[in-house]
Amino acid sequence: xxxxxxxxxxxxxxxxxxxxxxxxxxxxxxxxxxxxxxxxxxxxxxxxxxxxxxxxxxxxxxxxxxxxxxxxxxxxxxxxxxxxxxxxxxxxxxxxxxxxxxxxxxxxxxxx
Amino acid sequence: xxxxxxxxxxxxxxxxxxxxxxxxxxxxxxxxxxxxxxxxxxxxxxxxxxxxxxxxxxxxxxxxxxxxxxxxxxxxxxxxxxxxxxxxxxxxxxxxxxxxxxxxxxxxxxxx
Numbered sequence: 001x002x003x004x005x006x007x008x009x010x011x012x013x014x015x016x017x018x019x020x021x022x023x024x025x026x027x028x029x030x031x032x033x034x035x036x037x038x039x040x041x042x043x044x045x046x047x048x049x050x051x052x053x054x055x056x057x058x059x060x061x062x063x064x065x066x067x068x069x070x071x072x073x074x075x076x077x078x079x080x081x082x083x084x085x086x087x088x089x090x091x092x093x094x095x096x097x098x099x100x101x102x103x104x105x106x107x108x109x110x111x112x
Numbered sequence: 113x114x115x116x117x118x119x120x121x122x123x124x125x126x127x128x129x130x131x132x133x134x135x136x137x138x139x140x141x142x143x144x145x146x147x148x149x150x151x152x153x154x155x156x157x158x159x160x161x162x163x164x165x166x167x168x169x170x171x172x173x174x175x176x177x178x179x180x181x182x183x184x185x186x187x188x189x190x191x192x193x194x195x196x197x198x199x200x201x202x203x204x205x206x207x208x209x210x211x212x213x214x215x216x217x218x219x220x221x222x223x224x
Contacts, residue, residue, distance in 0.1 A: 006155075032210055043118075043216035044156075044201065049209055057209070090155060094210045101146075101205075101212065105155040 002027045006091045006104030013111055019064075019078040021107050023091030026072070031093040033074040035066055038088040050074060086111045114139045118202050118215030125192055125222050133187040133218045135176075135202035143204040145169075145178050145185040146212070150199040159187075159200070192222045 003026045013019060025031055035047045046059045048066035056066050063082050067075045074091060091104040119134040137143065147159040147169070160169030165180035174189045185202060202215040 034211070036214075038217075044203075044212075044214040046211055046213075049211060051209055059211075092156075092212075096210070100161075101158065101210075103148075103156040 002031070002093055002095060002102040004091055004093060004102055004104035006107060008107060009105065010108045011110070013081050013109065015083055015111055016080045019076070019081050019085070019109070021076040021089055021091075021109075023074045023076075023104055024072055025074075025093045025102075028072075028093065028095045030071060031095040033068060034092040034094070035074065035076050036090040036092060038090065040087065044090065048076070081111045083111050085109065114143070114204060114206060114213040116202050116204055116213055116215035118200075118218050120216075120218070121199075122219040122221055125220070127194055127222055127224055128191045129222075131187070131189040131192045131196075131220065133200055133202075133220070135185045135187065135215060137183050137185065137202075137204050139183075139204050139206060139213075141206055143206045145176070146203045146205065147174070147176055147185070147187050148201040148203060148214075150201065150217070152198070156201065192220070194222045194224060196220060197222045 006023045034049045036044045038044050050068040064078050089107045094101050115138045117136050144163045146161045148156045149159045150156050160171040162169040162178035168177045176185050176187045199217045199219045201217045203212045
């Protein structure tokens with residue numbers, strides 16, 4: 001079955017600092033990968049998804065970017081964090097016939 | 113576009129009470145429907161799912177029936193426990209890159 005490793009679990013960063021969140025997948029190949037964000041008091045919003053290496057689709061305009069340098073690695077980045085980037089970030093993967101969707105344990109980001 | 117509407121929370125119930133969390137959706141095509149649960153400090157876990165009209169998903173005493181005529185997927189449990197306290201998300205998945213669209217989540221608090 002699919003397993004997602006996502007780190008760090010919590011992160012406190014100052015405004016204007018860079019960000020790099022990493023997500024790696026085990027137990028499957030060529031999955032679809034996703035970054036979701038859950039802001040305080042709001043639901044889960046899809047930020048980016050990728051159907052293959054180097055293929056990134058953005059769902060909403062924002063201060064963040066994503067990259068997929070390897071099949072099972074998905075990275076969320078920012079050059080300069082804003083206060084509004086605070087939230088709970090979840091990585092997810094989907095592989096048809098391989099157990100469906102799997103979510104990572106999430107990273108709680110607080111920008112101060 | 114696709115959307116999911118969930119009843120506002122928080123919902124506070126006494127142990128052994130009956131639970132209903134309403135969920136309605138708007139989607140093109142024939143989506144699959146899901147309920148995910150997020151326990152405190154953890155990531156999302158699949159609770160149950162239904163892939164076509166009139167399907168009933170069930171797990172851990174929770175049930176939801178895919179109602180195409182009312183575009184609904186309400187979550188029910190006959191007798192809640194304190195351990196059911198969590199945030200519940202209704203979601204749908206359509207064919208385009210298998211993206212999930214989530215509702216805003218409903219926080220359930222069960223007290224003794």
